Amino acid sequence: xxxxxxxxxxxxxxxxxxxxxxxxxxxxxxxxxxxxxxxxxxxxxxxxxxxxxxxxxxxxxxxxxxxxxxxxxxxxxxxxxxxxxxxxxxxxxxxxxxxxxxxxxxxxxxxxx
Amino acid sequence: xxxxxxxxxxxxxxxxxxxxxxxxxxxxxxxxxxxxxxxxxxxxxxxxxxxxxxxxxxxxxxxxxxxxxxxxxxxxxxxxxxxxxxxxxxxxxxxxxxxxxxxxxxxxxxxxxxxxxx
Numbered sequence: 001x002x003x004x005x006x007x008x009x010x011x012x013x014x015x016x017x018x019x020x021x022x023x024x025x026x027x028x029x030x031x032x033x034x035x036x037x038x039x040x041x042x043x044x045x046x047x048x049x050x051x052x053x054x055x056x057x058x059x060x061x062x063x064x065x066x067x068x069x070x071x072x073x074x075x076x077x078x079x080x081x082x083x084x085x086x087x088x089x090x091x092x093x094x095x096x097x098x099x100x101x102x103x104x105x106x107x108x109x110x111x112x113x
Numbered sequence: 114x115x116x117x118x119x120x121x122x123x124x125x126x127x128x129x130x131x132x133x134x135x136x137x138x139x140x141x142x143x144x145x146x147x148x149x150x151x152x153x154x155x156x157x158x159x160x161x162x163x164x165x166x167x168x169x170x171x172x173x174x175x176x177x178x179x180x181x182x183x184x185x186x187x188x189x190x191x192x193x194x195x196x197x198x199x200x201x202x203x204x205x206x207x208x209x210x211x212x213x214x215x216x217x218x219x220x221x222x223x224x225x226x227x228x229x230x231x
Contacts (some may be wrong), residue, residue: 004155031216031217032217033217033218033219035219042221042222042223042224043166043201043203043221045217045218045219045220048216048217049217050216050217052211053145053197055217056216056217056218057214060133068196069171078219088153090155092156092219094217100146100205100215100217100218100219101142101144101146101158101161102158102217102219103158104148104156104157104158105155106154106155107153107154107155109153
């Protein structure tokens with residue numbers, strides 16, 4: 001069974017731009033979670049989607065948003081990029097999201113200049 | 114804020130030795146998971162232990178959980194150079210506390226950097 005895939009793997013943007021990252025979960029998994037990883041803050045939860053609905057959200061500003069499609073694929077969007085948004089963005093999929101056994105993709109490395 | 118505190122922050126050992134990493138957490142949990150991350154890449158799921166379990170094995174991995182002390186340990190036996198990585202514990206807060214807010218959310222520790230010298 002194919003694992004979680006994320007595209008693109010690397011991205012360079014400038015301040016003020018916006019970016020969209022994509023995540024395809026493991027086949028059959030309906031829950032997709034997103035995390036931001038930085039050296040200073042570590043791994044922090046952004047949000048979770050299940051059946052196209054956001055069920056949970058972390059403490060990030062409204063510039064961070066996401067959505068999920070009917071095939072469970074998910075996208076996250078960051079608008080008005082700031083230098084501090086430079087990070088590794090990881091998505092994880094889970095069968096139902098209730099026991100939270102999550103499987104992660106390789107991540108998207110975003111650099112904001 | 115991070116729920117988990119991992120100890121030690123860094124561990125350096127020789128191939129063949131055992132490596133033990135510890136994790137402490139603060140709130141009631143449903144389960145605790147351990148992940149490995151190689152040099153800024155994705156997280157690899159190693160093992161999940163539920164709150165009603167005390168010990169679990171998977172290959173060279175042994176995980177213990179003490180919910181009374183809110184702590185867990187990961188033991189890697191007969192380590193190999195390929196085990197060099199960062200190891201994270203992640204907790205899934207009890208969905209009843211507070212209600213519903215644990216959906217899809219794992220809270221990670223800061224990680225232990227393990228270096229295994231050949």
